[in-house]
Amino acid sequence: MFKLKDYNTKDTIAAIATFPAKSALGVIRISGKKSLPIAAKIFYSPKKTNLQKVKAFTLHYGFIVDSGPKRGIFISNRLNGRNGYIIDEVLLSIMRAPNSYTKEDVIEISCHGGVLVLDKILKLILKQGARLALPGEFTYRAVIYGRIDLIQAQSIFDIVEARSENGLDLAIRQLGGEASRGLREIKDKLKEIFGGIQAFIDFPEEEVVLPAGLKDGLEKIDQKLEYLISGSFEARAINEGVKCVICGRANAGKSTLFNYLLKEERVIVSPVPGTTRDVIEETITIKGVPLRIYDTAGILEPKDLVTRKAVAKSASIFAQADLVVLMVDGSRPLSGDDYFFLDKIRDKNVIIVISKIDKKQKINEDTLHKTAGYLHRQIRPGRIYGEDRTSNAIRRQAIGNSLLYCPIVKVSVLKNTGLNDLEKAVLDFVYKKGVARENLVFLSAYQQELLKKAQFSLRQAIDFINKNHTIDFVNLSIKESLDNLGKLTGEVYCEELLESIFSNFCIGK
Ligand SMILES: Nc1nc2c(ncn2[C@@H]2O[C@H](COP(=O)(O)OP(=O)(O)OP(=O)(O)O)[C@@H](O)[C@H]2O)c(=O)[nH]1
Numbered sequence: 001m002f003k004l005k006d007y008n009t010k011d012t013i014a015a016i017a018t019f020p021a022k023s024a025l026g027v028i029r030i031s032g033k034k035s036l037p038i039a040a041k042i043f044y045s046p047k048k049t050n051l052q053k054v055k056a057f058t059l060h061y062g063f064i065v066d067s068g069p070k071r072g073i074f075i076s077n078r079l080n081g082r083n084g085y086i087i088d089e090v091l092l093s094i095m096r097a098p099n100s101y102t103k104e105d106v107i108e109i110s111c112h113g114g115v116l117v118l119d120k121i122l123k124l125i126l127k128q129g130a131r132l133a134l135p136g137e138f139t140y141r142a143v144i145y146g147r148i149d150l151i152q153a154q155s156i157f158d159i160v161e162a163r164s165e166n167g168l169d170l171a172i173r174q175l176g177g178e179a180s181r182g183l184r185e186i187k188d189k190l191k192e193i194f195g196g197i198q199a200f201i202d203f204p205e206e207e208v209v210l211p212a213g214l215k216d217g218l219e220k221i222d223q224k225l226e227y228l229i230s231g232s233f234e235a236r237a238i239n240e241g242v243k244c245v246i247c248g249r250a251n252a253g254k255s256t257l258f259n260y261l262l263k264e265e266r267v268i269v270s271p272v273p274g275t276t277r278d279v280i281e282e283t284i285t286i287k288g289v290p291l292r293i294y295d296t297a298g299i300l301e302p303k304d305l306v307t308r309k310a311v312a313k314s315a316s317i318f319a320q321a322d323l324v325v326l327m328v329d330g331s332r333p334l335s336g337d338d339y340f341f342l343d344k345i346r347d348k349n350v351i352i353v354i355s356k357i358d359k360k361q362k363i364n365e366d367t368l369h370k371t372a373g374y375l376h377r378q379i380r381p382g383r384i385y386g387e388d389r390t391s392n393a394i395r396r397q398a399i400g401n402s403l404l405y406c407p408i409v410k411v412s413v414l415k416n417t418g419l420n421d422l423e424k425a426v427l428d429f430v431y432k433k434g435v436a437r438e439n440l441v442f443l444s445a446y447q448q449e450l451l452k453k454a455q456f457s458l459r460q461a462i463d464f465i466n467k468n469h470t471i472d473f474v475n476l477s478i479k480e481s482l483d484n485l486g487k488l489t490g491e492v493y494c495e496e497l498l499e500s501i502f503s504n505f506c507i508g509k
């Protein structure tokens, strides 16, 4: 991770902006006060153009030349004394402060996309006094000089990282400033309330009254924050995908479903329990939402090293799941292993799939709902999935609750029935809060934390009002909330946030 102090804004920075691999074109970017003088020193213009005098947003044809080692073709321009050995034939784009990505003078050199060519040109630029840019340093300057805020900076990262069309649309909207405006509105409203209370505290003798509908106002803001938090989850899900783990006892039909979703015979399916002995991951899309699906091993009591590893891997991926699809074989009565999984899903987001409904059925939704009552006697402790010490009564209740509220879908992959319902249940999970599109926002993990902290302080303020605590306490919490909202957009300086955002960027962005 890079430290903020290394991002010295006085330096002129340069980097290869394209992926350094054999390709048709490559781009090198320079930003800072010395961009034009540096470019002028290494650029040979057949038209004898004086780069220092050219207009912004113009394009110039020429050659990058090096006076250094005598190698290749030598060209000289008697007019401006520029001469040297040709490294490459290029096009130079000129952008001048403040109308550029960084708000500084920026030059982009489009050259041929050879790794060696790019490297040689970059080294030449560095020799003339530029410094190699750190990750995200161009975007960092755009933030520091006020062209964009941190919410927009995050969206730039997400444009580069976009893995789905929906994700890209969203990131572009965010760059346009829509999400920033929404956040600013929330913050302004809170600031207004804070100001009102502060006046009340500061001038106790005068006729200053507390803002009317104080609690109401705070609760409305709390709702909006809640909406944003859900929106940031949905945005991530839409772009990066939902980790969806298919689990259930051996032979339940997990791999059959996995292959169906993938539309290929990716994993082995067989009537022998314990067929799958590894975790297999693939990505599919359901109505534009990427889903990272995992097929897991159904066996719970490993007999050998391989199955032990498989069970341990399954347990670890289960723990990371955003969504669990628990398969229960409808053609057989619930077994100890089923109970084990039903117990495990207690605090997971889960869809239960009753499989093989083309066969005579031994269980249905009712059986599952009623299961909770006697589950505690049946659960087999899974040694590798790990056991906890929750008392049976609490456990029974929790299982009952999770079974009551989770969607149950009946399918037969063999007869192709119920699979649309499963698709719908997955989409309902992703869009469960029904957040409107304009409220979806990409936030980094750190930004999400700040948002949650802001909400926590706000709720504390509401709590203080409910408990009739002194108004100073209320305002202190509101202040904390405001600080965290300020950090989010970059108004309040927060080194850790800046470092965490820009360290994720690639060099040259
Ligand atoms: N009748 C019927 N059989 C099915 C259905 N789905 C799967 N099966 C059969 O059930 C058996 C087990 O299927 P798998 O997909 O290998 O089960 P699994 O859950 O991956 O099992 P493990 O890998 O051992 O944990 C196979 O013989 C499948 O053909 C279905 O919808 N109907």
Ligand SMILES: [Mg+2]
Pocket (backbone or CB within 6 Å): 254, 255, 256, 268, 269, 275, 276, 295, 296, 298
């Ligand atoms: Mg399998």
